[in-house]
Amino acid sequence: MRRAFLIAFVVVLALLPALPVPEFWITQANYIGLYTLVVIGLVLLTGIAGLTSFGQAAFVGLGAYTAAYLALTYGMSPWLTVWAGLAITAVVALVLGVVTLRMSGHYLPLATIAWGLSLFYLLGNIEGLGKYDGLLGVPALNFFGIELKSGRSFFYLLWVIVLLAAIAVTHLLDSRVGRAMRAVKGGSTMPEAMGVNTFAVKVTAFLLAALLASISGWLFAHFQRTVNPSPFGLNMGIEYLFMAVVGGVGHVWGALVGAGAVQLLKDQLQVLLPKLLGRSGNYEVIVFGVLLVLVLQYARDGIWAFVEARLPRLRRKVDWQNAQPLPERTRPPHGEVVLDVQAVRKVFGGLVAVNDVSFQVRAGEILGLIGPNGAGKSTTFNLVTGVLPASGGEVRLQGTRIDGQASREIARRGVARTFQHVKMIPNMTVLENVALGAHLRGGRGVASAMLRLDRDEERRLMREAERQLARIGMAELAHEYAGNLALGQQRLMEIARALCADPTLLLLDEPAAGLRHKEKQGLADVLRQLRSEGLSILLVEHDMDLVMGLVDRVVVMEFGTKLIEGTPEVVQASPEVRAAYLGTEH
Ligand SMILES: Nc1ncnc2c1ncn2[C@@H]1O[C@H](COP(=O)(O)OP(=O)(O)OP(=O)(O)O)[C@@H](O)[C@H]1O
Numbered sequence: 001m002r003r004a005f006l007i008a009f010v011v012v013l014a015l016l017p018a019l020p021v022p023e024f025w026i027t028q029a030n031y032i033g034l035y036t037l038v039v040i041g042l043v044l045l046t047g048i049a050g051l052t053s054f055g056q057a058a059f060v061g062l063g064a065y066t067a068a069y070l071a072l073t074y075g076m077s078p079w080l081t082v083w084a085g086l087a088i089t090a091v092v093a094l095v096l097g098v099v100t101l102r103m104s105g106h107y108l109p110l111a112t113i114a115w116g117l118s119l120f121y122l123l124g125n126i127e128g129l130g131k132y133d134g135l136l137g138v139p140a141l142n143f144f145g146i147e148l149k150s151g152r153s154f155f156y157l158l159w160v161i162v163l164l165a166a167i168a169v170t171h172l173l174d175s176r177v178g179r180a181m182r183a184v185k186g187g188s189t190m191p192e193a194m195g196v197n198t199f200a201v202k203v204t205a206f207l208l209a210a211l212l213a214s215i216s217g218w219l220f221a222h223f224q225r226t227v228n229p230s231p232f233g234l235n236m237g238i239e240y241l242f243m244a245v246v247g248g249v250g251h252v253w254g255a256l257v258g259a260g261a262v263q264l265l266k267d268q269l270q271v272l273l274p275k276l277l278g279r280s281g282n283y284e285v286i287v288f289g290v291l292l293v294l295v296l297q298y299a300r301d302g303i304w305a306f307v308e309a310r311l312p313r314l315r316r317k318v319d320w321q322n323a324q325p326l327p328e329r330t331r332p333p334h335g336e337v338v339l340d341v342q343a344v345r346k347v348f349g350g351l352v353a354v355n356d357v358s359f360q361v362r363a364g365e366i367l368g369l370i371g372p373n374g375a376g377k378s379t380t381f382n383l384v385t386g387v388l389p390a391s392g393g394e395v396r397l398q399g400t401r402i403d404g405q406a407s408r409e410i411a412r413r414g415v416a417r418t419f420q421h422v423k424m425i426p427n428m429t430v431l432e433n434v435a436l437g438a439h440l441r442g443g444r445g446v447a448s449a450m451l452r453l454d455r456d457e458e459r460r461l462m463r464e465a466e467r468q469l470a471r472i473g474m475a476e477l478a479h480e481y482a483g484n485l486a487l488g489q490q491r492l493m494e495i496a497r498a499l500c501a502d503p504t505l506l507l508l509d510e511p512a513a514g515l516r517h518k519e520k521q522g523l524a525d526v527l528r529q530l531r532s533e534g535l536s537i538l539l540v541e542h543d544m545d546l547v548m549g550l551v552d553r554v555v556v557m558e559f560g561t562k563l564i565e566g567t568p569e570v571v572q573a574s575p576e577v578r579a580a581y582l583g584t585e586h
Pocket residue numbers: 348351353371372373374375376377378379380420
């Protein structure tokens with residue numbers, strides 16, 4: 001049905017200029033195409049990677065002005081100026097991205113407004129670019145001898161580019177890099193723990209969005225045959241974002257719907273409102289403002305989400321049964337020290353959350369880390385995994401110091417983890433969430449994903465994800481959306497995701513919380529099995545029955561310090577532990 005929709009849409013598009021449709025509608029369709037290209041970039045940037053930009057119009061301007069200036073001044077062919085525009089946009093986007101993408105919260109959108117405005121005024125004040133009058137007389141595109149002078153002839157080139165961009169971005173989203181991009185939206189801790197360089201992923205999304213805008217600008221210059229700063233100002237930047245939100249900022253096809261809906265509405269309002277109000281002016285902007293608030297309040301996922309909910313669900317085709325298994329790490333010999341934590345310390349202001357704690361985890365061993373709430377267990381976890389920098393002490397993994405290293409570097413060395421509060425991508429399937437864990441076991445990038453040259457590797461990643469899901473007894477939930485799972489199942493999914501990294505050391509933060517009795521038993525069996533395969537596990541858990549029946553040794557923490565370390569029997573018999581921990585818990 002989805003395919004039928006797409007084919008029908010392409011057929012209608014292909015026939016439109018040949019039909020006796022008035023020129024006005026062809027022009028409208030062309031504007032919709034030009035806007036869609038920019039909004040597809042915004043879907044990637046804002047909907048997928050969670051980075052809001054009001055400044056996309058500036059990149060359209062860069063593409064348009066480069067094309068116009070080079071054609072008018074040097075008589076350069078448009079087929080060369082498009083590359084020049086892309087190169088200039090790439091340099092500007094990289095500089096802006098590196099400077100602004102480290103900002104979080106509201107600072108990033110504010111920064112995009114700032115450079116959106118700056119570029120607008122810059123374009124409007126450069127003598128050589130015709131100041132606010134712009135550049136006139138841009139030549140029409142010439143495609144293998146055919147002059148694309150009319151709206152109808154321009155239409156085909158434009159829409160082929162739009163469809164190719166939509167397909168390429170759809171492919172990208174269904175890939176290793178695409179999953180990393182989706183993961184970045186929920187904060188950097190989880191993707192970094194999977195080995196994702198979140199900053200590089202954000203810069204990539206930013207760059208791709210800017211390049212799409214630049215192509216739109218190049219087309220725009222040759223369509224309008226004139227450029228001036230006004231279509232590239234902040235107003236238009238906001239309008240692009242509005243189109244993305246109305247269409248459905250998380251969906252590639254939402255870009256098309258949003259651009260179409262807003263352009264058609266704008267056109268109607270521009271006729272209707274001056275008639276109603278009896279005076280001329282850009283009143284549609286006010287209506288857009290009100291609509292934006294309403295959409296954000298009542299239909300945050302936009303029109304496409306509404307359509308999507310009524311379409312049959314797209315189920316991933318299982319094509320990986322015969323894929324080659326991924327290579328595995330060589331495991332350290334049984335009993336070798338894998339993790340060596342020496343006098344590690346963490347101070348938050350005046351609070352010593354972890355006070356010179358030392359312990360070791362050996363290959364093929366499960367070490368339990370227990371203690372009352374606030375004892376410092378999660379902080380210790382975050383020190384080992386590089387989420388927090390230690391205030392003192394040393395952490396070594398197989399002899400190499402890892403304290404002070406980035407989380408993803410520690411992940412690369414073979415440390416995988418789960419989180420006390422589940423961190424996942426709710427609108428992605430369980431299988432795809434789990435495959436994110438194998439990020440470092442693949443290497444295909446943006447270009448191969450867009451061109452679908454990554455399918456071999458993708459099948460191997462999916463096969464591994466399915467294998468790890470089966471291992472924890474969740475194979476039948478592979479195609480369910482992760483957000484639909486019960487909390488206990490989400491925790492198990494996190495374990496499968498961590499296992500997908502083929503770790504040497506697995507850190508589990510309260511994996512049994514929210515699990516039913518039978519699920520806990522299943523979990524214990526899986527952990528025993530992993531131990532027998534030579535994996536080392538550090539387990540923070542409040543369920544004493546589970547801990548005592550499973551682990552080889554226990555470290556008990558209280559008020560940030562290590563109270564005692566020993567076998568479950570020794571720990572259970574300790575009066576100190578009873579007083580400090582078990583006494584308060586039971
Ligand atoms: N980012 C932070 N800033 C300030 N204080 C913090 C921070 N993170 C943890 N703490 C404090 O450090 C202490 C240890 O917290 P931690 O979360 O490590 O304990 P825990 O043993 O994991 O507890 P729980 O079992 O409740 O998860 C607590 O007093 C907590 O309030």
